[in-house]
Amino acid sequence: xxxxxxxxxxxxxIVAGWFLPVMLGGSTLIYNTLVVTAIFAVMAYGQDIILSxxxxxxxAHTAFFAAGAYATGILAVNFGWNAWATLAAAGLCAFLxxxxxxLITLRTREFAFSLVTYATNVVVYTICYNTDLLGGSDGFxxxxxxxxxxxxxxxxxxxxxxxxxxxxxxxxxxxxxVSRFRRSKLGHAALMVHMNTPLATMSGLDGQRVRLSVxxxxxxxxxxxGWLYAYQxxxxxxxxxxxxxxxxMLTAVVLVGRRLLLGPLIGxxxxxxxxxxxxxxxxxxxxxLGVVLVGVLCLFPGGLxxxxxxxxxxxxRGRAAGGPVAMEAERG
Amino acid sequence: MRxxxxxEKLSVSYGGDPAVSVPHLALPAGTLAGVVxxxxxxxxxxxxxxxxxxxxxxRASGVVKLDGETLNGLPTYQRVQRGLVLVPEGLAVFxxxxxxxxxxxxxxxxxxxxxxxxxxxxxxxxxxxxxxRRANRAASLSGGERQMLAIGRALRLGxxxxxxxxxxxxxxxxxxxxxxxxxxxxxxxGLSVLLVEQNVxxxxxxxxxxxxxxxxxxxxxxxxxxxxxxPRIVEAYLGSTKA
Amino acid sequence: xxxxxxxVNGVIMGHAYALTAIGWTLLLGAARLVNFGHGQMYMLxxxxxxxxxxxxxxxxxAAIPAAVLTGALLGAVMQRAMMRLTVQQNLVxxxxxxxxxxxxxxxxxxxxxxxxxxxxxxxxxxxxxQWGPVLLTAQDIAVVVVTIIMFLVLRAVMAHGLxxxxxxxxxxxxxxxxxxxxxxxxIYLGIFAFEGAAVALAATLVAPRTPIITSMGFDEVxxxxxVVVLGGVGSVSGSYFAGLAMGLFSAFFGALVGPTYVTAAAxxxxxxxxxxxxxxxxxxxxxxx
Numbered sequence: 001x002x003x004x005x006x007x008x009x010x011x012x013x014i015v016a017g018w019f020l021p022v023m024l025g026g027s028t029l030i031y032n033t034l035v036v037t038a039i040f041a042v043m044a045y046g047q048d049i050i051l052s053x054x055x056x057x058x059x060a061h062t063a064f065f066a067a068g069a070y071a072t073g074i075l076a077v078n079f080g081w082n083a084w085a086t087l088a089a090a091g092l093c094a095f096l097x098x099x100x101x102x103l104i105t106l107r108t109r110e111f112a113f114s115l116v117t118y119a120t121n122v123v124v125y126t127i128c129y130n131t132d133l134l135g136g137s138d139g140f141x142x143x144x145x146x147x148x149x150x151x152x153x154x155x156x157x158x159x160x161x162x163x164x165x166x167x168x169x170x171x172x173x174x175x176x177x178v179s180r181f182r183r184s185k186l187g188h189a190a191l192m193v194h195m196n197t198p199l200a201t202m203s204g205l206d207g208q209r210v211r212l213s214v215x216x217x218x219x220x221x222x223x224x225x226g227w228l229y230a231y232q233x234x235x236x237x238x239x240x241x242x243x244x245x246x247x248x249m250l251t252a253v254v255l256v257g258r259r260l261l262l263g264p265l266i267g268x269x270x271x272x273x274x275x276x277x278x279x280x281x282x283x284x285x286x287x288x289l290g291v292v293l294v295g296v297l298c299l300f301p302g303g304l305x306x307x308x309x310x311x312x313x314x315x316x317r318g319r320a321a322g323g324p325v326a327m328e329a330e331r332g
Numbered sequence: 333m334r335x336x337x338x339x340e341k342l343s344v345s346y347g348g349d350p351a352v353s354v355p356h357l358a359l360p361a362g363t364l365a366g367v368v369x370x371x372x373x374x375x376x377x378x379x380x381x382x383x384x385x386x387x388x389x390x391r392a393s394g395v396v397k398l399d400g401e402t403l404n405g406l407p408t409y410q411r412v413q414r415g416l417v418l419v420p421e422g423l424a425v426f427x428x429x430x431x432x433x434x435x436x437x438x439x440x441x442x443x444x445x446x447x448x449x450x451x452x453x454x455x456x457x458x459x460x461x462x463x464x465r466r467a468n469r470a471a472s473l474s475g476g477e478r479q480m481l482a483i484g485r486a487l488r489l490g491x492x493x494x495x496x497x498x499x500x501x502x503x504x505x506x507x508x509x510x511x512x513x514x515x516x517x518x519x520x521x522g523l524s525v526l527l528v529e530q531n532v533x534x535x536x537x538x539x540x541x542x543x544x545x546x547x548x549x550x551x552x553x554x555x556x557x558x559x560x561x562x563p564r565i566v567e568a569y570l571g572s573t574k575a
Numbered sequence: 576x577x578x579x580x581x582x583v584n585g586v587i588m589g590h591a592y593a594l595t596a597i598g599w600t601l602l603l604g605a606a607r608l609v610n611f612g613h614g615q616m617y618m619l620x621x622x623x624x625x626x627x628x629x630x631x632x633x634x635x636x637a638a639i640p641a642a643v644l645t646g647a648l649l650g651a652v653m654q655r656a657m658m659r660l661t662v663q664q665n666l667v668x669x670x671x672x673x674x675x676x677x678x679x680x681x682x683x684x685x686x687x688x689x690x691x692x693x694x695x696x697x698x699x700x701x702x703x704x705q706w707g708p709v710l711l712t713a714q715d716i717a718v719v720v721v722t723i724i725m726f727l728v729l730r731a732v733m734a735h736g737l738x739x740x741x742x743x744x745x746x747x748x749x750x751x752x753x754x755x756x757x758x759x760x761x762i763y764l765g766i767f768a769f770e771g772a773a774v775a776l777a778a779t780l781v782a783p784r785t786p787i788i789t790s791m792g793f794d795e796v797x798x799x800x801x802v803v804v805l806g807g808v809g810s811v812s813g814s815y816f817a818g819l820a821m822g823l824f825s826a827f828f829g830a831l832v833g834p835t836y837v838t839a840a841a842x843x844x845x846x847x848x849x850x851x852x853x854x855x856x857x858x859x860x861x862x863x864x
Contacts (some may be wrong), residue, residue, distance in 0.1 A: 057667050059611075104846055114609065114670055116802055122797050177740030208773045243793075247678050250671050256606040286682030297668045299654045383754070412756035420754060426747050429740075437740035438755045526586055 031160040033276040037269050038167035039229050042174045044252040044264040046222030052258040053215050055194035060101055060117035063124045064094040064219040066240040068226025073236035074141040085147045087227050094223030102212045139237025146231040177183040179261055190214045251293040257303030334400050336361040336524035337493045338403040342394035344381040350546040364519035366535040367528045369545035375528045379495045383410050383418050413441040415492030424482035429469030434470050449490030470544045476507040493524045500531045512538045579708045581826045584651030587715045589822020590722040595814045598770030598804040604809025605766050609670050614792025619680055620646050620775030621782035622688050625695045635697045641658040642775045650771025654764050661763050676779040684789040697783035718780045726815050801841045
């Protein structure tokens with residue numbers, strides 16, 4: 001497809017996306033679903049970089065999400081900081097946390113990495129739950145509406161309907177960022193380290209530095225989702241540390257397929273649609289989420305994209321370390 | 333007389349051209365056949381494929397028959413239970429276990445295999461060095477001793493057909509010959525063996541039949557007498573050692 | 576602070592931690608599988624025991640095997656679903672799948688058992704003993720006794736007997752085990768069923784001391800993880816002593832500083848271990864007695 005046409009198509013899609021809630025009826029539920037989809041998709045993209053590019057699972061991203069939300073909540077409620085300042089604080093907070101965790105896990109891999117990131121979640125949760133300064137078990141209520149006003153330009157959001165443009169723009173920025181990341185030196189390095197670490201090392205890449213850098217890039221990404229979530233919900237509390245968000249992130253990333261730019265977005269959208277329109281309660285949602293995650297990974301690890309590919313053509317088998325190969329007996 | 337092992341139209345590919353493509357291979361019972369070829373010729377892929385195993389996602393087709401019985405569709409462990417035993421390349425022992433444990437915990441499956449299987453004492457009789465080291469951890473054995481243990485373990489399973497993937501790798505030349513002569517003895521006693529080897533000269537000393545594999549295809553095969561003078565063998569592999 | 580009481584508390588808690596960790600240790604050492612659904616499985620074990628007593632009126636002693644069987648079944652089902660991933664040793668996907676199962680169990684339990692906290696009415700809990708300056712219950716003693724028995728039995732099975740050999744073979748080299756004609760799928764199923772059974776057993780013995788709620792499970796996984804790291808991955812006896820150490824730490828730290836920061840403090844202790852000995856965690860398989 002010629003480049004010009006591609007750009008035109010992308011521009012058209014972007015414009016269409018902006019008007020999506022209106023096209024779907026414009027009800028409060030639509031706006032709510034779409035805003036939340038955008039927020040959780042942003043959250044998921046942070047995990048996506050780690051999982052799809054680096055090939056590890058970070059259980060600390062819930063903590064980054066919560067850190068972003070908490071930083072926003074505390075600074076907005078207690079100190080009256082405006083949204084730009086809280087945005088910066090959210091990113092910085094997550095970055096610092098990621099730095100600490102990243103340095104600790106510098107030499108660990110796979111399940112050790114996951115265990116330590118899980119530990120991060122627990123420690124930060126315990127601290128937040130038990131420190132009144134950080135909200136304690138009640139968290140922070142009364143977060144003011146989003147106000148990104150610049151001198152001469154009023155940019156506030158009082159409802160989900162108002163929030164939509166901001167959420168959408170944020171989503172677009174994140175998408176752009178991720179696509180640039182994947183084409184950057186670091187992005188390529190991450191993939192090399194993931195696919196073949198010894199080869200990467202011999203090509204002059206410092207595996208540990210690459211992993212740390214990717215980790216440091218992914219944390220603020222997820223935290224920014226938390227930043228917007230704080231304004232959307234107007235409340236931050238220790239429930240943000242629940243495994244539910246982690247599972248949500250992971251399912252969104254694996255559902256459609258790894259390293260597909262729009263994968264986590266579509267995945268999040270599908271899950272949020274279920275939550276908004278096909279839900280039988282919070283417990284039911286948990287079960288659905290778990291079943292989807294388990295089902296995808298156990299039955300078609302390549303995700304929906306791979307499944308559809310299989311319907312139309314030959315399916316590519318997932319990466320296997322080596323294993324049984326079915327012998328197709330030939331007659332005659 | 334039925335071949336101990338028969339392979340028809342075997343093809344293993346890792347996406348793209350087949351890594352191994354063998355239209356026909358038959359191992360008569362009680363004989364020792366060698367499969368030789370350069371690195372990357374597909375030797376390991378071949379024997380792994382016979383057991384239904386591959387080093388990555390692969391597509392395989394073809395028929396594998398053990399003593400007339402088709403093995404297709406059976407998982408690796410069941411093929412082993414039926415009597416097709418592979419001693420893989422590299423580490424083929426459990427390093428954390430003692431030598432004796434390695435032998436005792438590897439047991440034959442089913443009455444037929446039990447009849448063919450070596451007892452632990454029998455293995456020690458065949459490899460006296462192992463008897464001396466019976467209480468040592470397998471990881472502390474020398475390369476040669478580990479190969480003996482690996483073969484000993486395989487014999488404990490009572491194989492109908494024994495596949496050996498490069499048993500001589502990393503062994504001193506004198507040890508290589510001793511090992512291969514032991515394998516020859518086993519073949520003389522009735523065991524059917526397919527020996528995959530990079531060390532062509534050593535293999536030629538003991539085999540009855542030789543297959544030359546190149547890029548996954550058999551480009552020459554025949555009884556050892558005829559193959560010894562085959563120019564392709566001589567030229568490709570012995571040239572360097574002659575001078 | 577009553578030092579003797581804290582000492583005894585520590586020993587009891589230590590055994591509780593060790594018992595909760597025993598299945599996880601085996602799973603991690605033998606299959607390199609991290610079960611992030613461990614906490615939810617613990618919760619399910621506790622609730623099964625409660626429900627059996629509540630709904631059928633059966634006594635506590637009958638509720639225990641019921642919970643253990645449910646746990647074993649759940650473990651087997653999970654492993655069956657994960658079998659392909661296990662054989663491929665796709666560790667990252669395996670971890671995520673266990674997280675997914677955790678959610679399924681949590682949601683199902685919420686639907687089945689409701690939101691209200693419950694108590695497992697164990698008769699042993701009411702039976703208190705005074706031993707000098709120390710106060711303990713029969714429940715506490717049961718925890719210690721059962722834990723010791725479990726560890727001794729596991730140690731014996733691992734060291735002698737064919738099953739123990741198979742588990743150790745699978746732990747070291749699954750492919751070589753297959754080449755020895757062993758059906759590794761069955762071994763994995765057994766290991767995970769053991770994990771399910773063990774964590775359920777731990778729940779039935781330890782959970783009666785406090786109210787249970789379907790959203791719990793988080794805390795149990797935390798301490799388990801600490802115990803396993805401290806004891807050395809795959810070391811069964813290591814996790815026993817690590818459990819004991821953590822139990823004593825929890826008791827004294829809790830008494831001196833306060834109970835709320837115990838888990839956070841425990842983590843801070845193991846972080847240096849993880850930094851200094853990262854290989855110890857990610858080391859290739861192998862199970863030691």
